Amino acid sequence: MSSLNQADLGPDSGEAVSRREFLLRLGLTSALIAGAGLAARKLWQPKHFVPGFEKETGLQLANYALEPSKVYPSLAIAHGTEHEKTIRAAMTALGGMGRFIQKGDVVVIKPNVAFDRPPALAATTHPDALRAVAKLVMEAGASKILVADNPINSPTGCFLKSGLTAVASEMNLDLMYPEASSFAPLQLQGEILKHWTFFNAPFKKATKVIGLAPCKDHNLCHASMTTKNWYGLLGGRRNQFHQHIHSIVSDFALMMKPTLVILDGMNVLMSNGPTGGRLSDVKPMNTIVAGTDMVSVDAYGYSHLLERDIAELTYLHKAHDRGLGNINWEQTLHKEVQA
Amino acid sequence: MANEKPPRAGNRKQFVRTQVPSVERAAAVLILLLLAGIGLAIAFKGRHFNPDLYTVRTDSLSATAAAVEGKSGTLREAAPAPVVADPAPAAETAPDASATPAAAPAAAGGEGEGGAEGAAAPTPAPTGEPLEIALPGLKPMSPTEFYNSDNLYEKIDGRAPAYQGFNVVALRCRSFSVTAVAGSFVDVYEYRFDSPVDAFGMYALERDPKGGPLDFAPDGYSGEMGYFFRQGAVYVQVMASDQKPETLALTRAIAQNRAQVLPADDQGLAGRRRLPAEGMIAGSVGYVADNAQGQSTLKDVFQAKYQAGGAELPFFIMVTAPDDAAKAWQSFQDFCARFGKAEVLPDVNGGRIFRAQLFGKWKVVYQRAGEVGGVFDAADAGQARIFVEKYLRGGTK
Numbered sequence: 218m219s220s221l222n223q224a225d226l227g228p229d230s231g232e233a234v235s236r237r238e239f240l241l242r243l244g245l246t247s248a249l250i251a252g253a254g255l256a257a258r259k260l261w262q263p264k265h266f267v268p269g270f271e272k273e274t275g276l277q278l279a280n281y282a283l284e285p286s287k288v289y290p291s292l293a294i295a296h297g298t299e300h301e302k303t304i305r306a307a308m309t310a311l312g313g314m315g316r317f318i319q320k321g322d323v324v325v326i327k328p329n330v331a332f333d334r335p336p337a338l339a340a341t342t343h344p345d346a347l348r349a350v351a352k353l354v355m356e357a358g359a360s361k362i363l364v365a366d367n368p369i370n371s372p373t374g375c376f377l378k379s380g381l382t383a384v385a386s387e388m389n390l391d392l393m394y395p396e397a398s399s400f401a402p403l404q405l406q407g408e409i410l411k412h413w414t415f416f417n418a419p420f421k422k423a424t425k426v427i428g429l430a431p432c433k434d435h436n437l438c439h440a441s442m443t444t445k446n447w448y449g450l451l452g453g454r455r456n457q458f459h460q461h462i463h464s465i466v467s468d469f470a471l472m473m474k475p476t477l478v479i480l481d482g483m484n485v486l487m488s489n490g491p492t493g494g495r496l497s498d499v500k501p502m503n504t505i506v507a508g509t510d511m512v513s514v515d516a517y518g519y520s521h522l523l524e525r526d527i528a529e530l531t532y533l534h535k536a537h538d539r540g541l542g543n544i545n546w547e548q549t550l551h552k553e554v555q556a
Numbered sequence: 557m558a559n560e561k562p563p564r565a566g567n568r569k570q571f572v573r574t575q576v577p578s579v580e581r582a583a584a585v586l587i588l589l590l591l592a593g594i595g596l597a598i599a600f601k602g603r604h605f606n607p608d609l610y611t612v613r614t615d616s617l618s619a620t621a622a623a624v625e626g627k628s629g630t631l632r633e634a635a636p637a638p639v640v641a642d643p644a645p646a647a648e649t650a651p652d653a654s655a656t657p658a659a660a661p662a663a664a665g666g667e668g669e670g671g672a673e674g675a676a677a678p679t680p681a682p683t684g685e686p687l688e689i690a691l692p693g694l695k696p697m698s699p700t701e702f703y704n705s706d707n708l709y710e711k712i713d714g715r716a717p718a719y720q721g722f723n724v725v726a727l728r729c730r731s732f733s734v735t736a737v738a739g740s741f742v743d744v745y746e747y748r749f750d751s752p753v754d755a756f757g758m759y760a761l762e763r764d765p766k767g768g769p770l771d772f773a774p775d776g777y778s779g780e781m782g783y784f785f786r787q788g789a790v791y792v793q794v795m796a797s798d799q800k801p802e803t804l805a806l807t808r809a810i811a812q813n814r815a816q817v818l819p820a821d822d823q824g825l826a827g828r829r830r831l832p833a834e835g836m837i838a839g840s841v842g843y844v845a846d847n848a849q850g851q852s853t854l855k856d857v858f859q860a861k862y863q864a865g866g867a868e869l870p871f872f873i874m875v876t877a878p879d880d881a882a883k884a885w886q887s888f889q890d891f892c893a894r895f896g897k898a899e900v901l902p903d904v905n906g907g908r909i910f911r912a913q914l915f916g917k918w919k920v921v922y923q924r925a926g927e928v929g930g931v932f933d934a935a936d937a938g939q940a941r942i943f944v945e946k947y948l949r950g951g952t953k
Contacts, residue, residue, distance in 0.1 A: 337797075
């Protein structure tokens with residue numbers, strides 16, 4: 218033990234540190250901290266990102282809706298037996314197509330062509346409805362009409378069998394089939410729809426948008442009308458939203474602010490929707506509903522065309538509660554006419 | 557006095573190492589060098605970002621991507637199946653469930669199409685037997701499309717869950733143009749299910765109550781624009797594009813063809829076969845898989861409505877093992893006695909019968925060997941008893 222000296226004892230020995238040693242240690246510690254700081258500063262990459270984890274961004278659709286009118290109705294209900302006369306009557310009640318479409322407008326018409334079914338089965342937008350709407354839009358002076366949908370099934374087959382290809386050819390409308398380059402990521406603060414691939418190509422030059430939907434039963438969400446019609450603009454594996462179908466459909470009222478929506482209730486698919494398959498599933502209701510508020514239009518369609526209790530249509534209540542439309546169509550400025 | 561050691565508690569001795577072996581010193585130096593090296597490597601790597609490091613490997617997603625890209629439209633254009641000009645009907649077979657599924661996926665192609673090298677190439681799409689129908693005046697519009705339960709939504713979208721609920725296995729479908737009528741076509745859908753009972757269940761769910769009976773398929777009906785029937789485990793839909801006479805005639809011919817070609821299989825449908833045809837209200841046949849009449853013992857029950865003696869009588873049949881049939885009958889009687897009034901009637905032709913009034917409605921239920929059945933929810937007890945006794949005597953065909 219006699220060989221033990223002071224330096225071997227270390228800090229635990231309780232020995233006092235000399236001024237020289239204290240300054241030495243302080244200097245070393247300060248140099249280490251300064252070195253670490255300098256190294257961190259040198260290594261810092263403010264623009265560093267990891268692909269796939271960057272903040273998601275995407276397009277936001279333009280608002281194609283008109284300013285609300287205090288003069289014209291926002292909802293028109295027309296009854297008749299022929300598509301053209303009835304649609305024309307509904308549009309006249311709304312103030313005429315000229316209220317919505319001006320000379321030179323590029324108009325996107327979004328039909329529901331989800332299936333390769335013939336028109337009689339009422340699972341898709343009827344060719345006579347497209348013909349009538351396109352005619353009115355042309356009369357209003359539109360420079361171009363684009364007809365676009367993204368069916369899950371073969372687009373060419375769906376457009377062909379539904380009879381819309383023939384109408385497009387006959388009236389020189391531009392049919393836009395979805396291609397890989399037609400899609401772009403959409404950014405939305407929806408209840409469930411936040412960031413998703415969207416059939417954007419038709420909207421690049423569009424100045425006005427019209428939704429033209431059949432009124433039909435739907436196996437999952439009770440009804441497919443003008444609000445659900447926008448589902449056909451999503452790309453990818455969109456069926457995964459079926460788990461939250463009422464949320465996603467209500468998000469469409471946020472996603473799309475169309476100029477006009479038209480609900481074709483001339484022949485309504487009352488059961489076995491959305492595909493149908495039998496004429497017995499179809500009931501003639503001889504009604505066209507047109508308006509600027511898709512929630513109001515669908516509320517009328519569900520209660521008066523599908524003849525069901527509006528209380529059960531969750532997605533419409535969600536949209537109403539979020540201020541995206543008015544489910545109480547009776548409270549809106551509306552007009553009912555006979556063609 | 558500053559160098560004086562403070563007093564220590566107890567007799568503990570301090571551990572002080574006076575000799576550190578050179579090996580230990582070398583190891584310590586090595587560890588320090590290694591740590592410094594790791595630090596330098598991290599610093600170097602951090603300053604030289606490799607963008608490939610976090611890039612999503614699309615090839616690993618090819619299986620899922622293909623299903624999207626490979627929707628039937630893409631498939632149709634990318635990999636058209638050969639169309640047989642004059643196929644022999646004898647060569648036609650029902651789709652093989654093991655071969656049919658997942659047709660669309662990888663035919664979709666995309667980057668790996670055409671046998672691209674490496675693991676990124678999608679697996680070639682399995683397909684089933686093409687749907688060939690050799691009838692004069694009929695021409696295929698497109699190749700046969702194939703779907704399985706997972707990608708059925710690509711064809712029928714939101715309707716798919718209803719079919720999945722009955723264990724659909726596959727769908728093959730094809731469109732045929734009617735050569736005599738420009739623009740007319742006929743769609744043929746063949747949904748293959750897990751069992752004939754499943755196929756019947758889906759068929760019954762979609763049945764048109766106004767449909768007319770078919771002479772070539774017992775579980776079938778015709779509508780104004782199509783024919784719908786179950787054949788074996790397949791639910792067949794043959795739909796015309798319009799009501800033109802030539803189109804409707806070919807639609808019927810196709811339906812008859814499918815009924816002949818598809819193998820008959822009524823496994824699990826014995827109850828359905830025993831439902832008498834006489835007096836049956838068209839389109840009223842239904843199937844209840846479990847808990848029929850609120851009875852856990854009544855499973856795989858077939859029921860239909862009948863017009864008899866001016867009354868409408870719902871009638872059901874369950875076919876099972878004799879012991880199970882006896883238990884079900886007894887259990888049903890006990891239930892009726894507990895919640896209403898039940899009495900045993902005299903046996904008829906080997907069948908034992910009870911009659912019960914429950915919640916204002918009448919039931920007359922029999923059991924004979926492995927069969928339990930009877931009239932339920934009848935307003936007229938007399939007619940219900942007459943109907944059941946007549947059935948047991950074989951008087952109702």
